[in-house]
Amino acid sequence: MIDAVPAALLWAVTVWRAGPTFRRRQGLSLWLAFLALAVAMTVRPVAVASAFDENLHVTNLSYLLKHICATVAAASVLTFVADMAEKKGQFRASRLHHALPYVTVALLVLFFATTPQPTEADDLLADYGSHSTILAYGLVWTGYLGAALLSATSLCWRWGRQPDSGLVGRGLLVTGAGTAVGLVYAAHRVTALCVQYAGHSLLGEQNDETVSTTLLYIALLLIVIGSTLPVAPRVARRLRAHWRLARLYPLWRHLTDVVPSSRLHDPTGRLRDAVILSRTNDRLYRRAIEVRDSILTLSAYTTPKLRGLAYDHAITGGFIGADADVAAEACWLAVAREKCRHGGEPSGEAVPPASGGRDLAVELRALMRLSSAYRSPLTETFLRTHLSEETS
Structure with missing residues (x-):
């Protein structure tokens, strides 16, 4: 073995x-x-x-x-x-x-x-x-x-x-x-x-074999490490990009399922998407664009009142400043998705994103924060409260 x-x-x-x-x-x-x-x-x-x-x-x-x-x-x-x-x-x-x-x-x-x-x-x-x-x-x-x-x-x-x-x-x-x-x-x-x-x-037949094998394995390991070390930063960037790609999949899939026009290709399963290692940077760039396109489309299903309520809910949850903006965006986005999914009509004009946009790195960090906020208990509570008020 x-x-x-x-x-x-x-x-x-x-x-x-x-x-x-x-x-x-x-x-x-x-x-x-x-x-x-x-x-x-x-x-x-x-x-x-x-x-x-x-x-x-x-x-x-x-x-x-x-x-x-x-x-x-x-x-x-x-x-x-x-x-x-x-x-x-x-x-x-x-x-x-x-x-x-x-x-x-x-x-x-x-x-x-x-x-x-x-x-x-x-x-x-x-x-x-x-x-x-x-x-x-x-x-x-x-x-x-x-x-x-x-x-x-x-x-x-x-x-x-x-x-x-x-x-x-x-x-x-x-x-x-x-x-x-x-x-x-x-x-x-x-x-x-x-x-x-x-x-x-x-040293004895058994000892000679042990020494020989040990030296061989150490030499191979050091050569592999040494030859790989110069490309380690590139490998690290590639792994970080792939990790971000996998982390954004739930948010991307959740939003583009109700706004399919924003995505270029039909989605695959999450596991299959995670094991595809080719074109990582291109796919990540495309995924960020498709998520933002979906958010822009869904923002038209909100109103200033809804966005205000979402911001107040974020403040009540202990968020301040930029964190409150991101949490509020996640809250009203969840409500807008449900409205779009059930065949509702746009009720307003599209609004710009709460954060990100200067370059791809900043945009990805903003989307990662939004993805975490979108799946948080704060957003789930806001969505349940809003849906219960509409049905009552």
């Missing part, structure tokens, strides 16, 4: 980054790194790896796939960091030759194919570590992984400390911490492999 957590996290990041990556044609190397890591962590569990090998009829092929994916991920992270350093920094970043990852993958395939593997291994490098070809396989893989992570760590440290690097710099420092932990992971793996080839054990 614990292996499923990093795999799920990596797939979530991969899917989340796919849209912006291919729309803007940038950040492809980072997206490729997450994709490779997601594939590697998906086939890492023994049950998944065994099923994968059995279906493809190649013993231990899952290990080759994992190591190739790790190589691709290391090369991609290095490319991403080097590109950022060259673009933002005042120096030209050094990097491994572009051909080296391809040479590494070719050697891995060669050594894997020339090693007899009659049975499925729990750990390829441990179970077949006595073969010189697997020793060479492990040294090539960990050697390239270590070199790539060392270069990435150096670049992250050099550029992340620049005074004007901002969140991008902090993200690089966290990413560098992740690649540094990955470097420790690679060093541990190559040391354990060499010690095992000599017929000994570094």
